[in-house]
Amino acid sequence: MKETLYLAENEEETKNLGLQFAEHLKPGFVIGLIGDLGAGKTTFAKAVAEGLGIEDTVTSPTFTIIKEYYDGRLPFYHFDVYRLKSTEEIINLGCEEYFYGEGVTVIEWADKILDLLPEDAIIVEFKSTDNKDERLIMIKGIKL
Ligand SMILES: Nc1ncnc2c1ncn2[C@@H]1O[C@H](COP(=O)(O)OP(=O)(O)O)[C@@H](O)[C@H]1O
Numbered sequence: 818m819k820e821t822l823y824l825a826e827n828e829e830e831t832k833n834l835g836l837q838f839a840e841h842l843k844p845g846f847v848i849g850l851i852g853d854l855g856a857g858k859t860t861f862a863k864a865v866a867e868g869l870g871i872e873d874t875v876t877s878p879t880f881t882i883i884k885e886y887y888d889g890r891l892p893f894y895h896f897d898v899y900r901l902k903s904t905e906e907i908i909n910l911g912c913e914e915y916f917y918g919e920g921v922t923v924i925e926w927a928d929k930i931l932d933l934l935p936e937d938a939i940i941v942e943f944k945s946t947d948n949k950d951e952r953l954i955m956i957k958g959i960k961l
Pocket residue numbers: 825826827828829830831832852853854855856857858859860861925949950951952
């Protein structure tokens with residue numbers, strides 16, 4: 818599996834990585850984001866949306882679990898599964914229709930539903946460091 822580790826020294830660098838990442842996306846790609854609260858998952862997801870050319874305002878789908886955007890180069894499905902109580906709940910929301918559809922799915926807190934992700938899902942893991950604005954970002958499954 819291809820794994821690449823990046824050091825984002827500030828929020829801007831995380832955004833730039835998301836923008837660059839978006840250029841590689843194709844229909845049906847599923848991207849699982851893993852990292853603690855404040856690690857940068859939403860920041861990255863928003864940059865991916867921007868990179869896909871989405872101009873609608875992308876906000877964290879914490880309460881709705883899924884938000885869909887159709888004004889970019891590819892359909893963009895933004896999941897936040899933090900509040901899920903069971904995997905059944907996300908199955909009932911039709912997650913497989915999204916994962917195996919023509920759009921790109923980005924899932925925050927993907928570690929909660931790892932077993933449901935397609936085998937070829939890309940994983941992006943965010944870790945904070947001792948430096949407030951620094952993040953270690955590991956991308957597994959695709960080489961930028
Ligand atoms: N290098 C960095 N990358 C991403 N966010 C950063 C970075 N440095 C500081 N931050 C801050 O950390 C927070 C990340 O929030 P957010 O993206 O919502 O995290 P999450 O969705 O993982 O909970 C934001 O307030 C952002 O300004």
